[in-house]
Amino acid sequence: MNNNxxxxxxxxxxxxxxxxxxxxxxxxxxxxxxxHESNPTEQKCVDCQSFKRK
Ligand code: SF4
Structure with a gap:
């Protein structure tokens, strides 16, 4: 687990x-x-691209 x-x-x-x-x-x-959208219009259109699977 990350502690920082x-x-x-x-x-x-x-x-x-x-x-x-x-x-x-x-x-x-x-x-x-x-x-991941060509024309993002709401929150669900954007992503954290630093996500890494546990
Ligand atoms: S999803 Fe993004 S902001 Fe959230 S813990 Fe992972 S890297 Fe950090």
């Missing part, structure tokens, strides 16, 4: 290897956000 939460990056994706367990933060110093 970056409190500037809130995240609830507990399935990600970079997630900080019971703390709802990411352990990375920076993350890459992107989209």
């Amino acid at each position: 939460p970056n409190t500037a990056i809130h995240c609830t994706v507990e399935q990600c290897a970079h997630h900080c367990g019971d703390k709802q933060y990411c352990a990375l110093s920076t993350v890459q956000i992107g989209t």
Whole structure:
């Protein structure tokens, strides 16, 4: 488990290897956000591209 939460990056994706367990933060110093859509129009159109499977 990651014990170095970056409190500037809130995240609830507990399935990600970079997630900080019971703390709802990411352990990375920076993350890459992107989209899988050609014309994103709402939240679900964008993704954390730093996601890594546990
Ligand atoms: S890499 Fe992205 S999905 Fe994974 S814990 Fe960090 S912010 Fe969340």
